[in-house]
Amino acid sequence: MRCGALAAVPAGADLRRRRQPVQHPSRVGRWRDLARICENESLPLKLPPARFPQNGLKAARVALGLGEKTGALSRAVYMASFAEQKDIAEDAVLRDILVRPGVNAAASMAAANSAENKAALKAQTDEAIARGIFGAPSFTVGDELFWGNDRLEDAIAWAKR
Numbered sequence: 001m002r003c004g005a006l007a008a009v010p011a012g013a014d015l016r017r018r019r020q021p022v023q024h025p026s027r028v029g030r031w032r033d034l035a036r037i038c039e040n041e042s043l044p045l046k047l048p049p050a051r052f053p054q055n056g057l058k059a060a061r062v063a064l065g066l067g068e069k070t071g072a073l074s075r076a077v078y079m080a081s082f083a084e085q086k087d088i089a090e091d092a093v094l095r096d097i098l099v100r101p102g103v104n105a106a107a108s109m110a111a112a113n114s115a116e117n118k119a120a121l122k123a124q125t126d127e128a129i130a131r132g133i134f135g136a137p138s139f140t141v142g143d144e145l146f147w148g149n150d151r152l153e154d155a156i157a158w159a160k161r
Contacts, residue, residue, distance in 0.1 A: 008109065012105070013128055038082075043079075044082070045082050046085055049081075051085075056089075058091070059097075061112035061121055062098065062112040064112070064117055065112060066103065069102075076098075076108070080097055135147055141155055
């Protein structure tokens with residue numbers, strides 16, 4: 001899904017050109033929270049980010065068609081964005097990311113840019129909005145929504161009820 005579409009982003013806004021505003025205390029807290037999560041998961045993190053938010057539309061299009069390699073792509077996109085501070089909206093960066101888990105980058109990029117794939121991502125995003133999803137990661141069990149990585153265990157427990 002396209003997380004940017006879940007927020008109230010003005011039509012036509014170019015997220016790649018948006019500059020980070022003065023740090024609001026809640027944003028500082030979120031970065032500290034992310035740093036703790038990364039430390040617990042042994043994930044590198046370089047703060048402050050070179051660009052935030054990133055435009056993840058192309059990465060989402062690519063991920064939609066990867067099947068079992070989606071997890072490897074997600075980790076590689078994270079590394080490029082938050083550890084290496086690369087622009088994940090750039091085709092060259094995405095091609096480099098795709099070869100890491102052994103994906104045919106040219107074929108994946110072509111498939112990601114197809115009209116069918118774009119329509120599938122839009123439909124997935126529309127479904128997320130209809131279900132009340134407002135961010136990632138989100139987990140649904142029936143009509144129950146669990147948001148945040150720290151809610152995964154709660155979602156699993158709810159599913160077992």
